Amino acid sequence: QESPEGAKMVEFRKSLPAYKEKERLLAAIARNQVIVISGETGCGKTTQLPQFVLESEIESGRGAFCNIICTQPRRISAMAVAERVSTERGENLGESVGYKVRLEGIRGKDTHLLFCTSGILLRRLLSDRNLNGVSHVFVDEIHERGMNEDFLLIVLKDLLSRRRDLRLILMSATLNAELFSSYFGGAPTIHIPGFTHPVRAHFLEDILERTGYKMTASNQLDDYGQDKVWKTQRQLLPRKRKNQITTLVEDALQNSNFETYGSRTRDSLANWNPDCIGFNLIEAVLCHICRKERAGAVLVFMTGWDDISSLKDQLKAHPLLGDPNRVLLLACHGSMATSEQRLIFDKAPPNVRKVVLATNMAEASITINDIVFVMDCGKAKETTYDALNNTPCLLPSWISKASSRQRRGRAGRVQPGECYHLYPRCVYDAFAEYQLPELLRTPLNSLCLQIKSLQVDSIGEFLSAALQPPEPRAVQNAVEFLKMIGSLDENENLTDLGRYLSMLPVDPKLGKMLIMGAVFRCIDPILTVVAGLSARDPFLLPQDKKDLAGTAKSRFSAKDYSDHMALVRAYEGWKDAEREGSGYEYCWRNFLSAQTLQAIHSLRKQFSYILKDAGLIDSDANTNNSLSHNQSLVRGVICSGLFPGISSVVVNSCQQFPLHLYYMEDSSINF
Numbered sequence: 001q002e003s004p005e006g007a008k009m010v011e012f013r014k015s016l017p018a019y020k021e022k023e024r025l026l027a028a029i030a031r032n033q034v035i036v037i038s039g040e041t042g043c044g045k046t047t048q049l050p051q052f053v054l055e056s057e058i059e060s061g062r063g064a065f066c067n068i069i070c071t072q073p074r075r076i077s078a079m080a081v082a083e084r085v086s087t088e089r090g091e092n093l094g095e096s097v098g099y100k101v102r103l104e105g106i107r108g109k110d111t112h113l114l115f116c117t118s119g120i121l122l123r124r125l126l127s128d129r130n131l132n133g134v135s136h137v138f139v140d141e142i143h144e145r146g147m148n149e150d151f152l153l154i155v156l157k158d159l160l161s162r163r164r165d166l167r168l169i170l171m172s173a174t175l176n177a178e179l180f181s182s183y184f185g186g187a188p189t190i191h192i193p194g195f196t197h198p199v200r201a202h203f204l205e206d207i208l209e210r211t212g213y214k215m216t217a218s219n220q221l222d223d224y225g226q227d228k229v230w231k232t233q234r235q236l237l238p239r240k241r242k243n244q245i246t247t248l249v250e251d252a253l254q255n256s257n258f259e260t261y262g263s264r265t266r267d268s269l270a271n272w273n274p275d276c277i278g279f280n281l282i283e284a285v286l287c288h289i290c291r292k293e294r295a296g297a298v299l300v301f302m303t304g305w306d307d308i309s310s311l312k313d314q315l316k317a318h319p320l321l322g323d324p325n326r327v328l329l330l331a332c333h334g335s336m337a338t339s340e341q342r343l344i345f346d347k348a349p350p351n352v353r354k355v356v357l358a359t360n361m362a363e364a365s366i367t368i369n370d371i372v373f374v375m376d377c378g379k380a381k382e383t384t385y386d387a388l389n390n391t392p393c394l395l396p397s398w399i400s401k402a403s404s405r406q407r408r409g410r411a412g413r414v415q416p417g418e419c420y421h422l423y424p425r426c427v428y429d430a431f432a433e434y435q436l437p438e439l440l441r442t443p444l445n446s447l448c449l450q451i452k453s454l455q456v457d458s459i460g461e462f463l464s465a466a467l468q469p470p471e472p473r474a475v476q477n478a479v480e481f482l483k484m485i486g487s488l489d490e491n492e493n494l495t496d497l498g499r500y501l502s503m504l505p506v507d508p509k510l511g512k513m514l515i516m517g518a519v520f521r522c523i524d525p526i527l528t529v530v531a532g533l534s535a536r537d538p539f540l541l542p543q544d545k546k547d548l549a550g551t552a553k554s555r556f557s558a559k560d561y562s563d564h565m566a567l568v569r570a571y572e573g574w575k576d577a578e579r580e581g582s583g584y585e586y587c588w589r590n591f592l593s594a595q596t597l598q599a600i601h602s603l604r605k606q607f608s609y610i611l612k613d614a615g616l617i618d619s620d621a622n623t624n625n626s627l628s629h630n631q632s633l634v635r636g637v638i639c640s641g642l643f644p645g646i647s648s649v650v651v652n653s654c655q656q657f658p659l660h661l662y663y664m665e666d667s668s669i670n671f
């Protein structure tokens with residue numbers, strides 16, 4: 001604090017809106033076991049509030065006894081926030097402030113404020129049900145209503161009566177604090193106004209007017225490279241099942257005539273296709289920013305790995321955006337290793353504009369301090385689940401108003417910014433206020449396993465205590481599935497397999513395949529299959545070279561007609577080629593996607609750390625793979641993991657009985 005930088009930091013912290021509320025907050029925390037704080041974007045909720053408690057405990061001589069945990073919904077935010085708070089305190093990470101995310105963490109003996117993911121705290125609660133030694137728990141971003149946060153709230157609510165001294169502070173970025181307050185018996189709420197430098201919002205009509213970009217029916221179809229044909233068809237097909245928000249968006253568009261805009265803009269808007277992300281539009285806006293706007297990095301919100309990597313390929317081929325001397329293109333999505341994700345925080349070289357293509361994982365809690373421009377495609381991949389037919393699907397859906405504001409809020413945190421929303425204002429007006437809680441829209445298989453490891457008798461009863469309980473049918477489907485794969489017995493008790501599965505932070509189906517691969521000592525091929533099922537198919541099928549691509553694939557699968565074994569061989573061949581420096585030619589020759597193989601490689605590493613962490617595999621690779629050469633065994637292990645989704649029935653069209661086919665996420669077929 002004595003150095004000029006230290007004094008500047010103290011001044012900065014004092015300028016945040018949270019600082020003005022410091023005394024009121026500390027008094028409320030001292031008087032109440034639970035408080036709910038709604039802090040708008042940039043007010044200092046995440047970085048300041050846990051720090052205020054730490055400082056106050058140190059000042060009152062209780063520093064050595066306090067143990068503050070602050071949860072974040074995502075790994076990247078837990079790490080980035082811990083780093084920022086350490087910097088603000090003029091310390092290294094691991095002194096008074098640390099972090100813990102799955103498989104990684106920095107904390108020291110003097111760490112009294114720990115940032116971690118909600119999953120890490122849940123895991124701790126499984127083995128330490130009373131959270132012994134913890135004095136304060138902050139649960140951040142509760143408005144996102146993620147599955148882990150809703151689950152945490154049930155467990156923490158139950159814990160409060162056993163730990164009267166524990167303080168629980170719930171933090172939300174939006175004003176819906178009442179819901180949480182009444183869940184905790186009318187806990188007091190405190191509101192902190194937000195602070196951002198001014199951020200100008202431009203909606204699609206303004207963007208078109210400003211850039212002069214013309215949208216036609218054909219220039220909006222996104223180019224997904226080799227998958228192009230399939231994706232294009234999907235973009236052109238009318239959607240069969242419309243959800244309420246899609247209808248609202250269409251109505252909003254129909255009722256808007258954009259009469260104050262020029263005819264070129266109106267024509268473009270008449271052609272606007274809400275089902276596309278709009279790669280060409282993004283490219284045009286990026287060019288506009290690079291050529292006409294002031295310096296500053298750009299953060300582009302996309303929906304997932306496939307659109308991020310396809311857009312990145314397109315931009316790399318552009319004379320301006322693909323020139324590394326002028327533009328630094330970075331990506332950030334969930335299947336990347338943490339070390340790669342962290343690159344988004346690095347500064348670009350002078351006169352080079354940084355462009356980050358990210359999923360909604362960059363939406364909350366993080367500050368990339370050189371971001372001046374945000375582009376928001378208005379969509380995010382969301383799991384939707386229909387309990388009636390028990391089919392989950394991961395599809396791009398419109399985001400909520402709360403998410404859109406959070407995205408905008410990533411600009412303007414350190415300097416004034418601009419946000420380009422790539423959809424008209426009337427569409428924003430039709431967005432839901434908040435997203436539907438994850439607990440109500442995803443299968444509950446993993447969650448139910450974790451609930452059982454808390455030694456709960458009835459899963460249904462436990463979940464009925466949630467903020468918004470899921471449908472009983474969804475719970476019943478999950479319990480039946482867990483019984484079928486052998487992780488629960490007839491009386492809903494965890495089996496040995498179930499106990500191991502509950503320790504693995506992956507889908508139970510994939511977890512079972514991994515455990516079987518470990519037990520039967522054929523882990524390498526199984527790691528590849530599980531990573532492949534979690535990523536996507538690396539085999540490309542270009543429309544104009546289907547035969548050649550088919551022949552290339554059959555070279556990998558001819559012996560046993562197995563797609564899974566073909567993947568294993570293709571991956572192993574790629575690894576060999578990489579070692580010899582010919583990975584690129586190998587992919588080209590065999591119609592394989594190098595990017596997908598790279599993603600599979602990263603995921604394999606993550607899964608193998610998880611298995612080591614759970615004590616399921618040895619540190620010696622030879623021992624773990626002593627039976628990997630036995631292909632019948634490997635195929636048996638794959639089957640045991642995929643069960644019950646292992647076969648499909650082909651019916652003759654003359655047959656009259658009704659049959660329903662559902663395509664599952666991993667493209668297996670379910671009846």
Ligand SMILES: Nc1ncnc2c1ncn2[C@@H]1O[C@H](COP(=O)(O)OP(=O)(O)OP(=O)(O)O)[C@@H](O)[C@H]1O
Nearest residue numbers: 041042043044045046047048084173365367369413
């Ligand atoms: N890594 C960083 N570098 C520079 N400034 C930062 C950094 N992290 C935070 N800040 C500054 O501190 C302010 C408060 O950040 P904080 O993350 O606490 O906000 P918040 O209230 O939690 O908002 P949100 O919910 O939008 O993340 C930011 O607006 C920014 O000005």
